[in-house]
Amino acid sequence: MSTGTATGSTTCLELSQEDGAAHKFYEVSVAGLVVTVRYGRIGAGGQTQTTTFATVEKARAAAAKKVGEKVRKGYAPAVQGARAPRSVTRRQVASAPSTARSAAPVLWRFRTGSAAFGIHVDDDRCWVGNQSGDVYTLDHEGGVLARFSLPDGVKCLVADDFWIYAGCDDGKVYDLSSKLPFVAYDIAADVDIFWLDIHEGVLDVSDRDGRLTVIDHEDEHQWARRSPGEQAWMVRADERAVYHGHTRGVTAYAPDGGRELWHTPTRGGVLFGWQEGDVVYAGTAHKAVQRLSKATGAIEATYTCDSAVYSCATSPGGRFVFAGDAASSVYCFDRDGTRLWKLGTGGGSALSMQYHDERLYLVTTDGSLVCVDASEAAVAAAQQGSVPVPRDVKAAAAMPACAPATTVAAVTTVAQAPTGAIVVECVQEAGQVRVHVVSDGYDQLNVQFPRAIREPGARYVVDSLHTAAGGFYRVRGDIRRLL
Numbered sequence: 001m002s003t004g005t006a007t008g009s010t011t012c013l014e015l016s017q018e019d020g021a022a023h024k025f026y027e028v029s030v031a032g033l034v035v036t037v038r039y040g041r042i043g044a045g046g047q048t049q050t051t052t053f054a055t056v057e058k059a060r061a062a063a064a065k066k067v068g069e070k071v072r073k074g075y076a077p078a079v080q081g082a083r084a085p086r087s088v089t090r091r092q093v094a095s096a097p098s099t100a101r102s103a104a105p106v107l108w109r110f111r112t113g114s115a116a117f118g119i120h121v122d123d124d125r126c127w128v129g130n131q132s133g134d135v136y137t138l139d140h141e142g143g144v145l146a147r148f149s150l151p152d153g154v155k156c157l158v159a160d161d162f163w164i165y166a167g168c169d170d171g172k173v174y175d176l177s178s179k180l181p182f183v184a185y186d187i188a189a190d191v192d193i194f195w196l197d198i199h200e201g202v203l204d205v206s207d208r209d210g211r212l213t214v215i216d217h218e219d220e221h222q223w224a225r226r227s228p229g230e231q232a233w234m235v236r237a238d239e240r241a242v243y244h245g246h247t248r249g250v251t252a253y254a255p256d257g258g259r260e261l262w263h264t265p266t267r268g269g270v271l272f273g274w275q276e277g278d279v280v281y282a283g284t285a286h287k288a289v290q291r292l293s294k295a296t297g298a299i300e301a302t303y304t305c306d307s308a309v310y311s312c313a314t315s316p317g318g319r320f321v322f323a324g325d326a327a328s329s330v331y332c333f334d335r336d337g338t339r340l341w342k343l344g345t346g347g348g349s350a351l352s353m354q355y356h357d358e359r360l361y362l363v364t365t366d367g368s369l370v371c372v373d374a375s376e377a378a379v380a381a382a383q384q385g386s387v388p389v390p391r392d393v394k395a396a397a398a399m400p401a402c403a404p405a406t407t408v409a410a411v412t413t414v415a416q417a418p419t420g421a422i423v424v425e426c427v428q429e430a431g432q433v434r435v436h437v438v439s440d441g442y443d444q445l446n447v448q449f450p451r452a453i454r455e456p457g458a459r460y461v462v463d464s465l466h467t468a469a470g471g472f473y474r475v476r477g478d479i480r481r482l483l
Helices: 056-072 376-383
Strands: 002-004 008-016 023-031 034-041 047-052 106-111 116-121 126-130 134-138 144-149 154-160 163-168 172-175 182-186 193-199 202-207 211-215 221-226 234-237 242-246 249-253 260-264 270-275 279-284 288-293 299-304 309-314 320-325 329-334 339-344 350-356 359-364 368-373 391-393 422-429 432-437 459-468 472-482
Touching (some): 008 056, 023 056, 034 056, 116 163, 116 350, 116 359, 116 368, 126 368, 193 234, 202 234, 202 242, 234 270, 249 270, 270 309, 288 309, 288 320, 339 376
Parallel strands (some): 116 154, 309 350
Antiparallel strands (some): 002 008, 023 034, 034 047, 106 368, 116 126, 154 163, 172 182, 249 260, 270 279, 279 288, 288 299, 309 320, 329 339, 422 459
Protein backbone atom coordinates (compact mmCIF):
# COMPACT_ATOMS: atom_id res chain seq x y z
CA MET A 1 0.00 0.00 0.00
CA SER A 2 1.32 3.48 -0.88
CA THR A 3 0.93 6.65 1.13
CA GLY A 4 2.31 10.07 0.36
CA THR A 5 2.70 13.71 1.30
CA ALA A 6 3.87 16.77 -0.51
CA THR A 7 7.46 15.93 0.38
CA GLY A 8 7.59 12.14 -0.10
CA SER A 9 5.90 8.75 -0.33
CA THR A 10 6.08 5.28 1.26
CA THR A 11 5.13 1.94 -0.27
CA CYS A 12 4.55 -1.06 2.02
CA LEU A 13 4.65 -4.62 0.68
CA GLU A 14 4.39 -8.01 2.37
CA LEU A 15 4.95 -11.62 1.40
CA SER A 16 3.20 -14.09 3.71
CA GLN A 17 2.61 -17.68 2.65
CA GLU A 18 0.12 -19.98 4.38
CA ASP A 19 2.69 -22.75 4.87
CA GLY A 20 4.92 -20.36 6.83
CA ALA A 21 7.73 -20.52 4.25
CA ALA A 22 7.78 -16.71 4.05
CA HIS A 23 6.52 -13.98 6.37
CA LYS A 24 8.33 -10.76 5.57
CA PHE A 25 7.82 -7.11 4.66
CA TYR A 26 9.50 -4.63 2.31
CA GLU A 27 9.00 -0.88 2.66
CA VAL A 28 10.32 1.80 0.27
CA SER A 29 10.20 5.50 1.20
CA VAL A 30 11.17 8.47 -0.99
CA ALA A 31 11.94 11.87 0.55
CA GLY A 32 13.41 14.24 -2.01
CA LEU A 33 16.78 12.82 -3.10
CA VAL A 34 16.77 10.07 -0.46
CA VAL A 35 15.40 6.54 -0.86
CA THR A 36 15.07 4.47 2.32
CA VAL A 37 14.42 0.72 2.18
CA ARG A 38 13.35 -1.18 5.29
CA TYR A 39 12.84 -4.95 5.23
CA GLY A 40 12.69 -7.97 7.52
CA ARG A 41 10.33 -10.27 9.39
CA ILE A 42 6.76 -9.05 9.80
CA GLY A 43 6.44 -7.63 13.30
CA ALA A 44 10.16 -6.85 13.68
CA GLY A 45 11.96 -3.54 13.26
CA GLY A 46 13.86 -4.83 10.25
CA GLN A 47 16.99 -3.67 8.52
CA THR A 48 17.28 -0.19 6.95
CA GLN A 49 19.30 0.99 3.95
CA THR A 50 19.43 4.60 2.77
CA THR A 51 20.68 5.86 -0.62
CA THR A 52 20.96 9.46 -1.85
CA PHE A 53 20.54 10.22 -5.58
CA ALA A 54 21.57 13.17 -7.74
CA THR A 55 18.02 14.21 -8.65
CA VAL A 56 14.49 13.70 -7.38
CA GLU A 57 13.59 11.94 -10.62
CA LYS A 58 16.39 9.39 -10.19
CA ALA A 59 15.34 8.75 -6.60
CA ARG A 60 11.71 8.11 -7.64
CA ALA A 61 12.80 5.86 -10.51
CA ALA A 62 15.05 3.80 -8.22
CA ALA A 63 12.23 3.42 -5.70
CA ALA A 64 9.77 2.34 -8.40
CA LYS A 65 12.27 -0.23 -9.68
CA LYS A 66 12.71 -1.72 -6.20
CA VAL A 67 8.95 -1.97 -5.69
CA GLY A 68 8.47 -3.55 -9.12
CA GLU A 69 11.13 -6.19 -8.43
CA LYS A 70 9.41 -7.25 -5.21
CA VAL A 71 5.92 -7.32 -6.76
CA ARG A 72 7.23 -9.65 -9.46
CA LYS A 73 8.50 -11.94 -6.69
CA GLY A 74 5.03 -12.20 -5.15
CA TYR A 75 4.94 -9.31 -2.67
CA ALA A 76 1.57 -7.53 -2.37
CA PRO A 77 0.53 -4.09 -1.08
CA ALA A 78 -0.15 -4.11 2.65
CA VAL A 79 -0.99 -1.95 5.64
CA GLN A 80 1.86 -2.09 8.10
CA GLY A 81 0.89 -3.65 11.43
CA ALA A 82 -2.27 -5.30 10.12
CA ARG A 83 -0.70 -8.77 9.92
CA ALA A 84 0.57 -10.42 13.10
CA PRO A 85 4.19 -11.55 13.35
CA ARG A 86 4.91 -15.23 12.72
CA SER A 87 5.69 -17.29 15.79
CA VAL A 88 9.33 -18.28 16.32
CA THR A 89 10.28 -21.80 17.35
CA ARG A 90 11.48 -22.23 20.91
CA ARG A 91 13.31 -25.46 21.56
CA GLN A 92 10.95 -27.51 23.70
CA VAL A 93 12.96 -29.81 25.95
CA ALA A 94 12.22 -32.06 28.88
CA SER A 95 14.67 -32.55 31.72
CA ALA A 96 14.36 -35.43 34.17
CA PRO A 97 16.38 -35.91 37.37
CA SER A 98 19.70 -37.69 36.95
CA THR A 99 19.98 -41.40 37.62
CA ALA A 100 23.70 -41.08 38.34
CA ARG A 101 24.74 -42.14 41.84
CA SER A 102 27.20 -39.24 42.19
CA ALA A 103 27.12 -35.53 41.42
CA ALA A 104 29.63 -33.79 39.17
CA PRO A 105 32.34 -31.68 40.86
CA VAL A 106 30.78 -28.29 40.05
CA LEU A 107 33.13 -25.41 40.88
CA TRP A 108 30.71 -22.58 40.25
CA ARG A 109 27.28 -21.90 38.81
CA PHE A 110 25.92 -18.69 37.26
CA ARG A 111 22.15 -18.43 36.90
CA THR A 112 21.18 -16.27 33.90
CA GLY A 113 17.46 -16.19 34.68
CA SER A 114 16.22 -17.98 31.55
CA ALA A 115 16.86 -21.25 29.69
CA ALA A 116 20.24 -21.00 27.98
CA PHE A 117 21.53 -22.53 24.72
CA GLY A 118 24.46 -20.35 23.73
CA ILE A 119 27.96 -21.02 25.02
CA HIS A 120 31.50 -20.17 23.95
CA VAL A 121 34.67 -20.57 25.99
CA ASP A 122 38.14 -19.34 25.01
CA ASP A 123 41.39 -18.62 26.82
CA ASP A 124 40.14 -15.31 28.19
CA ARG A 125 36.49 -15.71 29.08
CA CYS A 126 33.24 -17.65 29.04
CA TRP A 127 30.15 -16.49 27.13
CA VAL A 128 26.57 -17.55 27.81
CA GLY A 129 23.38 -16.45 26.02
CA ASN A 130 19.83 -17.16 27.15
CA GLN A 131 16.28 -17.16 25.82
CA SER A 132 15.62 -13.67 27.20
CA GLY A 133 18.30 -12.17 24.94
CA ASP A 134 20.90 -11.70 27.68
CA VAL A 135 24.54 -12.51 26.92
CA TYR A 136 27.01 -12.49 29.81
CA THR A 137 30.78 -12.81 29.79
CA LEU A 138 32.62 -14.25 32.78
CA ASP A 139 36.20 -15.10 33.62
CA HIS A 140 37.17 -18.71 34.28
CA GLU A 141 36.66 -18.32 38.01
CA GLY A 142 33.09 -17.09 37.59
CA GLY A 143 33.62 -13.34 37.81
CA VAL A 144 30.99 -11.52 35.72
CA LEU A 145 32.68 -9.11 33.30
CA ALA A 146 29.98 -7.71 31.00
CA ARG A 147 26.39 -8.04 29.83
CA PHE A 148 24.79 -7.54 26.41
CA SER A 149 21.04 -7.11 25.99
CA LEU A 150 19.84 -8.33 22.58
CA PRO A 151 16.31 -7.84 21.18
CA ASP A 152 15.32 -11.52 21.21
CA GLY A 153 16.25 -14.96 22.51
CA VAL A 154 19.76 -16.23 21.83
CA LYS A 155 19.77 -19.53 19.92
CA CYS A 156 23.55 -20.00 19.90
CA LEU A 157 26.98 -18.36 20.19
CA VAL A 158 29.71 -19.04 17.63
CA ALA A 159 33.27 -17.79 17.19
CA ASP A 160 35.45 -17.12 14.15
CA ASP A 161 38.98 -16.30 15.33
CA PHE A 162 38.62 -13.28 17.66
CA TRP A 163 35.01 -12.53 16.69
CA ILE A 164 31.99 -13.72 18.66
CA TYR A 165 28.52 -13.87 17.10
CA ALA A 166 25.08 -14.44 18.65
CA GLY A 167 22.26 -15.87 16.54
CA CYS A 168 18.88 -14.66 17.79
CA ASP A 169 15.19 -15.41 17.35
CA ASP A 170 14.70 -12.07 15.56
CA GLY A 171 16.52 -13.57 12.56
CA LYS A 172 19.68 -11.54 13.06
CA VAL A 173 23.25 -12.44 13.99
CA TYR A 174 24.98 -9.90 16.25
CA ASP A 175 28.73 -9.24 16.39
CA LEU A 176 29.66 -9.02 20.07
CA SER A 177 33.36 -8.37 19.54
CA SER A 178 33.17 -4.65 20.31
CA LYS A 179 31.78 -2.74 23.28
CA LEU A 180 28.63 -1.99 21.29
CA PRO A 181 27.07 -4.97 19.46
CA PHE A 182 26.08 -4.66 15.81
CA VAL A 183 24.03 -6.70 13.34
CA ALA A 184 26.58 -8.55 11.23
CA TYR A 185 24.15 -10.77 9.31
CA ASP A 186 20.41 -10.44 8.69
CA ILE A 187 19.03 -13.89 7.91
CA ALA A 188 16.16 -14.15 5.41
CA ALA A 189 12.77 -13.61 7.04
CA ASP A 190 11.60 -17.12 6.12
CA VAL A 191 14.50 -18.80 7.99
CA ASP A 192 13.73 -19.91 11.55
CA ILE A 193 17.26 -20.23 13.00
CA PHE A 194 18.02 -23.41 14.93
CA TRP A 195 21.83 -23.30 14.90
CA LEU A 196 24.77 -21.49 13.30
CA ASP A 197 28.39 -21.98 12.45
CA ILE A 198 30.83 -19.57 10.86
CA HIS A 199 34.07 -20.21 9.00
CA GLU A 200 36.27 -17.46 7.54
CA GLY A 201 33.36 -15.02 7.54
CA VAL A 202 30.92 -17.36 5.78
CA LEU A 203 27.83 -17.98 7.91
CA ASP A 204 26.02 -21.34 7.79
CA VAL A 205 22.46 -21.47 9.14
CA SER A 206 20.43 -24.60 9.91
CA ASP A 207 16.71 -24.18 10.50
CA ARG A 208 13.43 -25.72 11.59
CA ASP A 209 12.58 -27.02 8.12
CA GLY A 210 15.84 -28.88 7.60
CA ARG A 211 17.35 -26.27 5.33
CA LEU A 212 20.91 -25.05 5.17
CA THR A 213 21.42 -21.40 4.19
CA VAL A 214 24.87 -19.95 3.50
CA ILE A 215 25.65 -16.21 3.64
CA ASP A 216 28.94 -14.45 2.92
CA HIS A 217 30.76 -11.78 4.93
CA GLU A 218 28.86 -9.01 3.11
CA ASP A 219 25.57 -10.45 4.44
CA GLU A 220 24.66 -11.62 0.94
CA HIS A 221 22.94 -14.94 0.25
CA GLN A 222 25.20 -17.51 -1.43
CA TRP A 223 23.27 -20.76 -1.59
CA ALA A 224 20.72 -22.94 0.17
CA ARG A 225 19.97 -26.66 0.26
CA ARG A 226 17.18 -28.68 1.82
CA SER A 227 18.45 -31.82 3.54
CA PRO A 228 16.44 -35.07 3.69
CA GLY A 229 15.25 -34.44 7.26
CA GLU A 230 13.77 -31.62 9.33
CA GLN A 231 14.54 -29.98 12.69
CA ALA A 232 18.17 -29.24 11.77
CA TRP A 233 19.97 -28.50 15.05
CA MET A 234 23.49 -29.30 13.85
CA VAL A 235 25.67 -27.33 11.46
CA ARG A 236 29.48 -27.36 11.46
CA ALA A 237 31.83 -26.08 8.77
CA ASP A 238 35.47 -26.13 7.72
CA GLU A 239 37.41 -25.56 4.50
CA ARG A 240 36.31 -28.94 3.12
CA ALA A 241 32.55 -29.03 3.68
CA VAL A 242 29.47 -27.97 5.62
CA TYR A 243 28.12 -30.75 7.86
CA HIS A 244 24.36 -30.59 8.41
CA GLY A 245 22.59 -32.70 11.06
CA HIS A 246 18.81 -33.24 11.07
CA THR A 247 16.13 -35.84 11.80
CA ARG A 248 17.44 -38.20 9.11
CA GLY A 249 21.15 -38.08 9.97
CA VAL A 250 24.11 -35.98 8.79
CA THR A 251 24.62 -34.63 5.26
CA ALA A 252 27.86 -33.05 4.02
CA TYR A 253 27.88 -30.45 1.22
CA ALA A 254 30.71 -28.89 -0.77
CA PRO A 255 31.57 -25.39 0.53
CA ASP A 256 30.17 -23.80 -2.65
CA GLY A 257 26.90 -25.74 -2.33
CA GLY A 258 27.44 -27.36 -5.70
CA ARG A 259 26.94 -30.94 -4.61
CA GLU A 260 26.22 -33.31 -1.77
CA LEU A 261 29.40 -35.09 -0.66
CA TRP A 262 27.79 -37.76 1.49
CA HIS A 263 24.79 -38.59 3.65
CA THR A 264 24.87 -40.88 6.69
CA PRO A 265 21.78 -42.01 8.65
CA THR A 266 22.41 -41.83 12.41
CA ARG A 267 20.95 -43.62 15.41
CA GLY A 268 17.99 -41.26 15.76
CA GLY A 269 17.59 -37.61 14.81
CA VAL A 270 20.55 -35.33 15.44
CA LEU A 271 20.09 -32.92 18.36
CA PHE A 272 23.59 -31.42 18.56
CA GLY A 273 26.89 -31.47 16.70
CA TRP A 274 30.59 -31.01 17.38
CA GLN A 275 33.68 -31.20 15.20
CA GLU A 276 37.39 -31.93 15.43
CA GLY A 277 40.01 -31.99 12.67
CA ASP A 278 38.94 -35.04 10.64
CA VAL A 279 35.66 -36.03 12.31
CA VAL A 280 32.24 -34.71 13.33
CA TYR A 281 30.21 -35.86 16.33
CA ALA A 282 26.41 -36.13 16.27
CA GLY A 283 24.43 -36.30 19.51
CA THR A 284 21.16 -38.13 18.78
CA ALA A 285 17.69 -38.61 20.19
CA HIS A 286 18.33 -42.36 20.50
CA LYS A 287 20.78 -42.18 23.40
CA ALA A 288 24.06 -41.97 21.51
CA VAL A 289 26.84 -39.77 20.23
CA GLN A 290 28.24 -41.01 16.92
CA ARG A 291 31.61 -40.09 15.42
CA LEU A 292 31.65 -39.71 11.62
CA SER A 293 34.57 -39.38 9.22
CA LYS A 294 34.57 -36.01 7.48
CA ALA A 295 36.04 -37.60 4.37
CA THR A 296 33.48 -40.38 3.83
CA GLY A 297 30.70 -40.02 6.39
CA ALA A 298 31.47 -43.48 7.78
CA ILE A 299 30.51 -44.02 11.43
CA GLU A 300 33.77 -44.68 13.29
CA ALA A 301 32.54 -44.99 16.89
CA THR A 302 29.37 -44.87 18.99
CA TYR A 303 29.18 -43.49 22.55
CA THR A 304 26.09 -44.91 24.27
CA CYS A 305 24.21 -42.93 26.92
CA ASP A 306 21.08 -43.72 28.96
CA SER A 307 18.81 -41.02 27.55
CA ALA A 308 18.51 -38.70 24.52
CA VAL A 309 21.69 -36.69 23.97
CA TYR A 310 21.11 -32.93 24.08
CA SER A 311 24.77 -31.88 23.72
CA CYS A 312 28.29 -33.16 23.23
CA ALA A 313 31.90 -31.94 23.11
CA THR A 314 35.45 -33.28 23.14
CA SER A 315 38.81 -32.51 24.61
CA PRO A 316 41.44 -31.47 22.01
CA GLY A 317 41.96 -34.14 19.38
CA GLY A 318 38.98 -36.14 20.59
CA ARG A 319 40.89 -37.90 23.38
CA PHE A 320 37.81 -37.65 25.61
CA VAL A 321 34.20 -37.36 24.43
CA PHE A 322 31.59 -35.73 26.68
CA ALA A 323 27.81 -35.88 26.42
CA GLY A 324 24.86 -34.33 28.23
CA ASP A 325 21.54 -36.16 28.25
CA ALA A 326 17.86 -35.38 28.83
CA ALA A 327 18.08 -36.75 32.37
CA SER A 328 20.47 -34.14 33.82
CA SER A 329 23.53 -36.38 33.51
CA VAL A 330 26.92 -35.75 31.95
CA TYR A 331 29.15 -38.53 30.59
CA CYS A 332 32.79 -38.98 29.66
CA PHE A 333 34.05 -41.62 27.18
CA ASP A 334 37.46 -42.51 25.86
CA ARG A 335 38.12 -42.12 22.15
CA ASP A 336 36.98 -45.67 21.34
CA GLY A 337 33.62 -45.42 23.11
CA THR A 338 34.29 -46.90 26.56
CA ARG A 339 32.27 -45.05 29.19
CA LEU A 340 34.58 -43.68 31.86
CA TRP A 341 32.03 -41.98 34.09
CA LYS A 342 28.47 -40.67 34.44
CA LEU A 343 27.63 -37.92 36.92
CA GLY A 344 24.62 -35.71 37.70
CA THR A 345 24.81 -32.04 36.74
CA GLY A 346 23.01 -30.96 39.91
CA GLY A 347 20.87 -28.49 37.99
CA GLY A 348 19.10 -29.52 34.80
CA SER A 349 20.12 -31.03 31.48
CA ALA A 350 23.01 -29.60 29.48
CA LEU A 351 21.68 -28.02 26.27
CA SER A 352 25.18 -27.02 25.10
CA MET A 353 28.68 -27.69 26.39
CA GLN A 354 32.36 -26.98 25.76
CA TYR A 355 35.59 -28.38 27.21
CA HIS A 356 38.51 -26.10 28.06
CA ASP A 357 41.65 -26.80 30.08
CA GLU A 358 40.34 -29.74 32.14
CA ARG A 359 37.05 -28.03 32.80
CA LEU A 360 33.68 -28.79 31.24
CA TYR A 361 31.34 -25.81 30.83
CA LEU A 362 27.60 -26.49 30.50
CA VAL A 363 24.53 -24.36 29.86
CA THR A 364 21.41 -26.00 31.22
CA THR A 365 17.64 -26.13 31.09
CA ASP A 366 17.43 -24.07 34.27
CA GLY A 367 19.39 -21.26 32.61
CA SER A 368 22.71 -21.80 34.37
CA LEU A 369 26.28 -21.67 33.15
CA VAL A 370 27.99 -24.45 35.08
CA CYS A 371 31.74 -25.00 35.44
CA VAL A 372 32.66 -28.64 36.17
CA ASP A 373 36.14 -29.75 37.22
CA ALA A 374 36.79 -32.52 34.66
CA SER A 375 40.28 -33.41 35.85
CA GLU A 376 40.88 -37.11 36.63
CA ALA A 377 41.46 -36.40 40.33
CA ALA A 378 38.27 -34.34 40.73
CA VAL A 379 36.10 -36.90 38.93
CA ALA A 380 37.60 -39.79 40.91
CA ALA A 381 36.82 -37.95 44.14
CA ALA A 382 33.27 -37.22 42.93
CA GLN A 383 32.68 -40.90 42.21
CA GLN A 384 33.53 -41.56 45.85
CA GLY A 385 31.05 -38.90 46.94
CA SER A 386 33.52 -36.07 47.59
CA VAL A 387 32.59 -32.93 45.64
CA PRO A 388 33.26 -29.22 46.26
CA VAL A 389 30.47 -26.92 47.38
CA PRO A 390 29.50 -25.04 44.18
CA ARG A 391 29.94 -21.30 44.38
CA ASP A 392 26.76 -19.46 43.37
CA VAL A 393 27.86 -16.56 41.15
CA LYS A 394 25.66 -13.48 41.01
CA ALA A 395 25.78 -10.56 38.59
CA ALA A 396 25.86 -7.07 40.06
CA ALA A 397 22.36 -5.61 39.96
CA ALA A 398 23.71 -2.29 38.65
CA MET A 399 25.74 -3.86 35.81
CA PRO A 400 24.95 -1.89 32.62
CA ALA A 401 23.70 -3.82 29.60
CA CYS A 402 25.06 -2.97 26.14
CA ALA A 403 22.29 -2.89 23.52
CA PRO A 404 22.86 -3.06 19.74
CA ALA A 405 23.38 0.06 17.65
CA THR A 406 20.63 0.14 15.02
CA THR A 407 21.18 3.60 13.51
CA VAL A 408 24.03 5.96 12.72
CA ALA A 409 22.79 8.22 15.50
CA ALA A 410 23.62 5.52 18.05
CA VAL A 411 27.32 5.60 17.14
CA THR A 412 29.77 7.83 19.02
CA THR A 413 31.23 10.63 16.88
CA VAL A 414 34.73 12.11 16.93
CA ALA A 415 36.09 15.27 15.33
CA GLN A 416 39.34 13.66 14.21
CA ALA A 417 40.91 10.23 14.14
CA PRO A 418 43.05 9.46 17.21
CA THR A 419 46.71 8.59 16.63
CA GLY A 420 47.06 5.05 15.37
CA ALA A 421 43.37 4.65 14.49
CA ILE A 422 42.20 3.57 11.03
CA VAL A 423 39.71 5.42 8.84
CA VAL A 424 37.23 3.57 6.60
CA GLU A 425 34.72 5.03 4.15
CA CYS A 426 31.33 3.89 2.85
CA VAL A 427 31.23 3.90 -0.96
CA GLN A 428 28.56 3.14 -3.55
CA GLU A 429 29.72 0.17 -5.61
CA ALA A 430 27.68 -1.91 -8.06
CA GLY A 431 24.42 -0.94 -6.43
CA GLN A 432 25.66 -1.76 -2.91
CA VAL A 433 27.18 0.35 -0.14
CA ARG A 434 30.61 -1.16 0.52
CA VAL A 435 33.26 -0.13 3.03
CA HIS A 436 36.88 0.52 1.99
CA VAL A 437 39.95 1.55 3.98
CA VAL A 438 41.12 5.15 3.59
CA SER A 439 44.24 4.99 5.78
CA ASP A 440 47.61 4.27 4.19
CA GLY A 441 49.07 0.79 4.18
CA TYR A 442 45.88 -1.10 3.36
CA ASP A 443 44.60 -2.33 0.02
CA GLN A 444 40.98 -1.98 -1.14
CA LEU A 445 39.63 -5.26 0.16
CA ASN A 446 36.11 -4.85 1.48
CA VAL A 447 35.50 -4.50 5.22
CA GLN A 448 32.87 -6.50 7.09
CA PHE A 449 30.88 -3.63 8.53
CA PRO A 450 27.41 -3.18 10.08
CA ARG A 451 24.82 -2.46 7.38
CA ALA A 452 22.67 -0.43 9.78
CA ILE A 453 25.27 2.37 9.91
CA ARG A 454 26.42 2.40 6.28
CA GLU A 455 25.80 5.65 4.41
CA PRO A 456 27.51 6.61 1.13
CA GLY A 457 30.31 9.04 1.89
CA ALA A 458 30.28 8.46 5.66
CA ARG A 459 33.66 7.87 7.31
CA TYR A 460 34.32 5.89 10.46
CA VAL A 461 37.26 5.42 12.79
CA VAL A 462 38.06 1.87 13.92
CA ASP A 463 40.65 0.61 16.41
CA SER A 464 42.12 -2.14 14.24
CA LEU A 465 41.56 -4.24 11.13
CA HIS A 466 42.45 -7.88 10.66
CA THR A 467 42.75 -9.67 7.33
CA ALA A 468 40.37 -12.64 7.12
CA ALA A 469 41.15 -15.73 5.08
CA GLY A 470 38.09 -15.08 2.94
CA GLY A 471 39.68 -11.97 1.42
CA PHE A 472 38.24 -9.12 3.50
CA TYR A 473 38.98 -7.09 6.61
CA ARG A 474 37.31 -7.52 9.97
CA VAL A 475 36.94 -4.70 12.49
CA ARG A 476 38.06 -5.17 16.06
CA GLY A 477 37.35 -2.66 18.80
CA ASP A 478 35.15 0.43 18.84
CA ILE A 479 33.54 2.03 15.78
CA ARG A 480 33.17 5.82 15.83
CA ARG A 481 31.82 8.14 13.15
CA LEU A 482 34.23 10.79 11.87
CA LEU A 483 32.66 14.24 11.60
